[in-house]
Amino acid sequence: MDFSSFLTSLGTSFAIFVILMLLFTWLSRKPGNSVVYYPNLIWRGLDPYENGARTRNPFAWIREAFSSSEKDVITVSGVDTAVYFVFLTTVLGILIFSGLVLLPLLLPVAATGKYVPKTNSTSKGTFNDLDKLSMGHIKPNSPRLWTFVIATYWVSFVTYFLLWKAYKHVSGLRAAALMSPEVRAEQFSVLVRDIPPSPEGQTRKEQVDTYFKKIYPESFYRSMVVTENKQVNEIWVELEGYKKKLARAEAVYALSKKKPMNKTGFLGLIGKKVDTIVYCKDKINELTPKLEAEQKVTLREKQQASALVFFTNRASAAAAAQSLHARMVDTWTVMDAPEPRQIIWTNLPKSFYERQIRQYVVYIIVFLTVVFFMIPIGFISAFTTLENLKKLLPFLKPIINQDVIRTVLEAYLPQIALIVFLALLPKFLLFLSKAEGIPSESHAIRAASGKYFYFIVLNVFLGVTVGGTLFSTLKTIEKDPNKIVPLLGSSLPGNATFFLTYVALLFFVGYGLELSRIVPLIIYHLKRRYLCKTEAELKEAWAPGDLGYATRIPKDMLIITIVLCYSVIAPVIIPFGVIYFGLGWLVLRNQALKVYVPSYESYGRLWPHVHTRILAALILYQLTMVGYFVAKEFRSTPVLIPLPILSFIFAFICSKKFYRFFQSTALEVACRELKETPNMELIFRSFIPPSLTADKSDDDHFEDALSHASRSGSFA
Amino acid sequence: MDFSSFLTSLGTSFAIFVILMLLFTWLSRKPGNSVVYYPNLIWRGLDPYENGARTRNPFAWIREAFSSSEKDVITVSGVDTAVYFVFLTTVLGILIFSGLVLLPLLLPVAATGKYVPKTNSTSKGTFNDLDKLSMGHIKPNSPRLWTFVIATYWVSFVTYFLLWKAYKHVSGLRAAALMSPEVRAEQFSVLVRDIPPSPEGQTRKEQVDTYFKKIYPESFYRSMVVTENKQVNEIWVELEGYKKKLARAEAVYALSKKKPMNKTGFLGLIGKKVDTIVYCKDKINELTPKLEAEQKVTLREKQQASALVFFTNRASAAAAAQSLHARMVDTWTVMDAPEPRQIIWTNLPKSFYERQIRQYVVYIIVFLTVVFFMIPIGFISAFTTLENLKKLLPFLKPIINQDVIRTVLEAYLPQIALIVFLALLPKFLLFLSKAEGIPSESHAIRAASGKYFYFIVLNVFLGVTVGGTLFSTLKTIEKDPNKIVPLLGSSLPGNATFFLTYVALLFFVGYGLELSRIVPLIIYHLKRRYLCKTEAELKEAWAPGDLGYATRIPKDMLIITIVLCYSVIAPVIIPFGVIYFGLGWLVLRNQALKVYVPSYESYGRLWPHVHTRILAALILYQLTMVGYFVAKEFRSTPVLIPLPILSFIFAFICSKKFYRFFQSTALEVACRELKETPNMELIFRSFIPPSLTADKSDDDHFEDALSHASRSGSFA
Incomplete structure (x- = not known):
């Protein structure tokens, strides 16, 4: 050159x-x-x-x-x-x-x-x-x-x-x-991985609660066991897709006054032609209860060997994230919880080795x-x-x-x-x-x-x-x-x-x-x-x-x-x-x-x-x-x-x-004072993945499933 | 062969x-x-x-x-x-x-x-x-x-x-x-080293107390600042030597009915010949107030950049020993306290680098x-x-x-x-x-x-x-x-x-x-x-x-x-x-x-x-x-x-x-329950080096000096 x-x-x-x-x-x-x-x-x-x-x-x-x-x-x-x-x-x-x-x-x-x-x-x-x-x-x-x-x-x-x-x-x-x-949810929680198999007659949730309640009798708030969300995610994505499609169809209808139609088969290219608005509404009505049922099943039966644990103050969470909890170092490993929006959920239950x-x-x-x-x-x-x-x-x-x-x-x-x-x-x-x-x-x-x-x-x-x-x-x-x-x-x-x-x-x-x-x-x-x-x-x-x-x-x-x-x-x-x-x-x-x-x-x-x-x-x-x-x-x-x-x-x-x-x-x-008393319920909820969130706020079956222990009244 | x-x-x-x-x-x-x-x-x-x-x-x-x-x-x-x-x-x-x-x-x-x-x-x-x-x-x-x-x-x-x-x-x-x-003193305490220079108008003791009180409002019990004990140790060793000599002379006297004598110079080989019992008693009477004075000076003025901090329960001490306390890692380094009998006191104030x-x-x-x-x-x-x-x-x-x-x-x-x-x-x-x-x-x-x-x-x-x-x-x-x-x-x-x-x-x-x-x-x-x-x-x-x-x-x-x-x-x-x-x-x-x-x-x-x-x-x-x-x-x-x-x-x-x-x-x-409520006072006292221990148990000037804060009534 x-x-x-x-x-x-x-x-x-x-x-x-x-x-x-x-x-x-x-x-x-x-x-x-x-x-x-x-x-x-x-x-x-x-x-x-x-x-x-x-x-x-x-x-x-x-x-x-x-x-x-x-x-x-x-x-x-x-x-x-x-x-x-x-x-x-x-x-x-x-x-x-x-x-x-x-x-x-x-x-x-x-x-x-x-x-x-x-x-x-x-x-x-x-x-x-x-x-x-x-x-x-x-x-x-x-x-x-x-x-x-x-x-x-x-x-x-x-x-x-x-x-x-x-x-x-x-x-x-x-x-x-x-x-x-400012209250930031991730500062009040830690991520627990490699939870050992739960003892006979105890759910994961109970196991985690008992364990942390014993170590942190004062500052432990609540735990959220990580679940295997693959199926519920699929249903949720499908449902959200139909919701978007419906909104889109309605917008098109409002604009052109012509009923939008689509084919039901692969990529909308083949299959029977249907009225999109009706079709989507049907699908949504069909999927919503299915999602709710799947959410319940997931929360109850697909609990993994990993959990998020919430504390009532930041210093406890910070100390917990740095401390060795179990004498076998490859169990109960604890670390700072990431922000809810950046958690890679599928990686959480992966085991130590x-x-x-x-x-x-x-x-x-x-x-x-x-x-x-x-x-x-x-x-x-x-x-x-x-x-x-x-x-x-x-x-x-x-x-x-x-x-x-x-x-x-x-x-x-x-x-x-x-x-x-x-x-x-x-x-x-x-x-x-x-x-x-x-x-x-x-x-x-x-x-x-x-x-x-x-x-x-x-x-x-x-x-x-x-x-x-x-x-x-x-x-x-x-x-x-x-x-x-x-x-x-x-x-x-x-x-x-x-x-x-x-x-x-x-x-x-x-x-x-x-x-x-x-x-x-x-x-x-x-x-x-x-x-x-x-x-x-x-x-x-x-x-x-x-x-x-x-x-x-x-x-x-x-x-x-x-x-x-x-x-x-x-x-x-x-x-x-x-x-x-x-x-x-x-x-x-x-x-x-x-x-x-x-x-x-x-x-x-x-x-x-x-x-x-x-x-x-x-x-x-x-x-x-x-x-x-x-x-x-x-x-x-x-x-x-x-x-x-x-x-x-x-x-x-x-x-x-x-x-x-x-x-x-x-x-x-971590021990600096907060502007206000943290709303622990809000902090807890911010970590619930969208596919597991209830639509109606008065519906609290998630509550039950996420926190079995609360049924016995021992945890707030 | x-x-x-x-x-x-x-x-x-x-x-x-x-x-x-x-x-x-x-x-x-x-x-x-x-x-x-x-x-x-x-x-x-x-x-x-x-x-x-x-x-x-x-x-x-x-x-x-x-x-x-x-x-x-x-x-x-x-x-x-x-x-x-x-x-x-x-x-x-x-x-x-x-x-x-x-x-x-x-x-x-x-x-x-x-x-x-x-x-x-x-x-x-x-x-x-x-x-x-x-x-x-x-x-x-x-x-x-x-x-x-x-x-x-x-x-x-x-x-x-x-x-x-x-x-x-x-x-x-x-x-x-x-x-x-069983209550073991070292399980209730942590060793703190590399304490940064104390702010104007605060003693080391106050600095340490404020710092840990803020982080552990519930479980902090008290602190003990490490002091430079060279001089007080010397006096103490000398005093103990005379005490031993006295005991020995009295035993000899009881056995032989003959007043033991010794020379005051180098290794007892040269110098004036004196009655050992009288001489030792004189020396002890002379050294005891000197030791007490030196103890006071040491506790008040020879505080080093290191301290032992005591907690009211084992789990807090265990968590504290594992956690990062200051954002500059080379200050306030915390670790498990060793047993009192195996502490190498002179090594404690050595700085990080x-x-x-x-x-x-x-x-x-x-x-x-x-x-x-x-x-x-x-x-x-x-x-x-x-x-x-x-x-x-x-x-x-x-x-x-x-x-x-x-x-x-x-x-x-x-x-x-x-x-x-x-x-x-x-x-x-x-x-x-x-x-x-x-x-x-x-x-x-x-x-x-x-x-x-x-x-x-x-x-x-x-x-x-x-x-x-x-x-x-x-x-x-x-x-x-x-x-x-x-x-x-x-x-x-x-x-x-x-x-x-x-x-x-x-x-x-x-x-x-x-x-x-x-x-x-x-x-x-x-x-x-x-x-x-x-x-x-x-x-x-x-x-x-x-x-x-x-x-x-x-x-x-x-x-x-x-x-x-x-x-x-x-x-x-x-x-x-x-x-x-x-x-x-x-x-x-x-x-x-x-x-x-x-x-x-x-x-x-x-x-x-x-x-x-x-x-x-x-x-x-x-x-x-x-x-x-x-x-x-x-x-x-x-x-x-x-x-x-x-x-x-x-x-x-x-x-x-x-x-x-x-x-x-x-x-x-660490969170296992104890047989009895730990006697924190005893735990604390077990860490006081012998040269700083008061002979008379009712004498509590050590108390004051070891814990300035107790004067203000805020720490028990």
Whole structure:
């Protein structure tokens, strides 16, 4: 890739971004689009145009993003989102502080280096302009390299300092949220798993009640045994489907005054034609008693070896979640209850050893995935140079030889291949994480995000850098496999431009698309016009979802890894990183405040996960630098050895000081007073899955079944 | 070493044992010796001769040992001792079950093997009789080796099965002890460390009280801030010394009607001569108010960042000890309180990071000790063959050449060197363990025992086996360091006889000395005649101490390691192991029931420690077998690979299922009802160190100082 194609790529990306931003300013002012651009506001019952969103100034959203405080973010979108912004600002801080020192320090030193390397440490031949500003331009073992050593240390210490501050800050955010005087149902309950078989003559419910009543005579409120809901869920889904269909049919009838008809067979395509309204009403009348009967059966007979236990105060629940209850550790395992909306019900009854085995099986599958995807990615990065394409697919020659196409292709082809490739994976990893037996959605997402991080760093970053060099130096490696670290170092600069383009593409096009919400907009309008008939259907059509940490964070992590690893070798990458995270902060601040609706709250449990991975990126950077200095034949390379050791010590201290609070609630936090006496009945009810909720509020057969013990009058 | 010297060794050992046992029967029947042979009984206020200990039958003690139940042991000597016997019976079981299969299976196969190896896998030349019964007698890659593969598996599975049963059993013992309706002070309290600096205007005491009162409004009873007791201890020790001196002088005066005199200077050797009784009385009168003043100052002004917190019920204390209290994990760390008698007071105020750093420093020191002691041990085992001695110390030739001396020297010289050498270490390791900042004696002893285990296995076992071969094969290793495992395998049989003698020496002489208590008997009689004048001094002279796990368990572990490793290679070692542990069980049962007085109770926390180390020995055995099969050029050696993996999985499952209950008290255990309402005042007072206890019971200034808050009337 030469310099002009790099500029073309940058220019096109920027042009696309500007167009998308203009589109956003134009589209977001139309009232008809408000549900796409301000769904969070509407969700909370606010009028999006009240606050001057329709003012003339097209950049009002920027001002609003900047003027919003962390507190606003927490109020609107929860602690997790605030933690995500702490992550963005921390990384931004690391890059800005690094850039302020590295750019003025290293660029002059590099530019006056006047060394032209012979081997593949140039950017594939012609693109020398960047190389002049990089460490590749320094003579081997030159005393100038000491400047780069200092730079390496500077970046590390800036990272330690800001990470430490951020961890402390997030710990405070978490504490504040947990101390909040608001009543939150999950703070009053714990999740009990691995309940041993109940003794003769006792139901599960009685067993659980007796057990906890004995241990917590004062603070135990009530328990809810987890049931096997598969059948009742099926009936409930069917019933809800008919209810929606009925509402829809009635809306159509009101609009067109024509009785809507449908066929009863497969997908409404075959079978007898019937009047939809009558048919649905019949079905609903038929299914409602069936559901009620099934609910009763489920509650009484399908109790599983897992339960939710409720306490009358938060401190008791917090202490219970941390304490060993049974002397056999694999029975009566207790943990914090997740929020009702994020419980993965089917995972709750999975037994202790089943979870362990599932976990290891999933780890093996992920390991295989990570390792064997290396091969295709290696091929892609090796083949998607134009020279290779021409050689392999000669019929493309006439197209490629055209100048414009050639430049554009050269700029985007490998990146697009990469992006498409990566889009396939996250769903699979989330599925695997849920298969581990994790009880909450947020935890599963963190687990998936972790897996995706390893995948992305190993395959994209290492795959492209090492893989790119691998094809030319395969024989060197075969001879001496110990040369991996020097190889890592020496193959980096050759791929710097690839990653510059990749980052630029991501931030301009990615954030442009994010801000303008073109895809959701089109989908919403299509749905509104052709599919949605009722209010509920419409609401479903514009439901914005959440920020999607499972893929967002690993992608950000990849950028950090890339920018950190190149920060000293080719410091010109730092401004690109700053733009990426700066623009990201701005665009996502807008999205967090106005668009996305969080689907769960994990009280900042995200952070230790993010923290560890930033440190992993830092250690990779430090090892890369050792490798690169070795490749530069720098004799004093051992002065860099303390850095990775320091990073491990830093990680160890952080985890000792902060981590346990992110696993469980500290009692000094849980014992804060509440605004009001908690309504335990409400807390209890909030955990009943929708398929088991009674429609009529006066109907209390659920009551009986969920709490057999209450019949004997011993539990309130 | 030839066969005759082995028999000599065995014979002498056995003769010594018989003599010692006869001595024991004779001496233990003399009433004057009762405090040496029945101190535990006397301690508990029983008459040792009531139960027929003076009967004619010299083997009555054996009958008594066999007829005693586990419950007796727990009543007399506590759970820890019972756990030690579980350990002995488990190992005995492993060896007996292994022996029952291995001896009839392997000995005929080996004896008919008819292979005479050329290299150093014989017992140094002449001792072929044992070799004929060992695996060394099998041809390389012979199909007969399959029998040995089966034997290897059999020993492993017997170990798994018995260890599993034992862990379950010990877990039950621990639970029973913790559930006991007796009130035990340590079950009502927790130890709090790393208390942050107290806020302006609050004493430590107030700070601790406020903090815990808020979290546990119902169950918090009171707190006791740990103080810096160095000075008050000094005064107290001095005062107690004068009190003892006074009692002694009065006893002397009553006996001899002559005023005892002493000099006041250094060690009573120089200075003015004074009347001891008057002098001591003066000193006591002078020191008593000084102590009281210092007590007040200590309690008010020397409060440290650590405290004991008392709860009104066991479940609250158990839950508190397991819960995170502060959001900064390095502050307000809470753990189970140790028993008052085993608290290491000086370690309590050590801060979080100080403890971490101390721990790692100690680990490094231990590592260096373990590694660098290897060198002297290697030298000892290489030089203490008679041939070497003759070469190196030619002037010994005439002595060595005498037949009797020669045989005895050959039999014992290396072993005695080893035993003396090992006697130096345990104190040092216990000192190191305490320096880690561990808060309780029992924990420090476990830690020291662990260190001693690594030392003993690495140095004695690996040092002697590999070291013995090392001198002849040093060049082989230099050429190829990957050959360590095969070396381990091939050097084992050569040293089998060394270990046989070692084991025999240990069990006959060691247990003979243990049973006869010759050394304590002589010391006691010397002290009684020449030193002790008062009842208290006499009591001190016969105080038996406890079983001494810190050195006893690692030594047993060494025997297990040796016997396991040789069990398949030279199965004739198994009966020796059985005798060692059988005799050990018998002798120690007597000692536990009648002699030793436990100095602490850790409720079976010993077991996970023992369990892990038995497994470590098993894994070492499995690796040795892999090495030995490789040395035997057995092509199907990989069939043994699953064994170490299985051991790791077994260790993992055991730790998952049982371990956490040994770290902390399960709540279902702690919530059992008590026999009586606990007297909280008594519980609280039992933790006051002796130097801070008031002499007069009506004097309650300690009260005030220990519990400032009680002045305001808010805490009872």
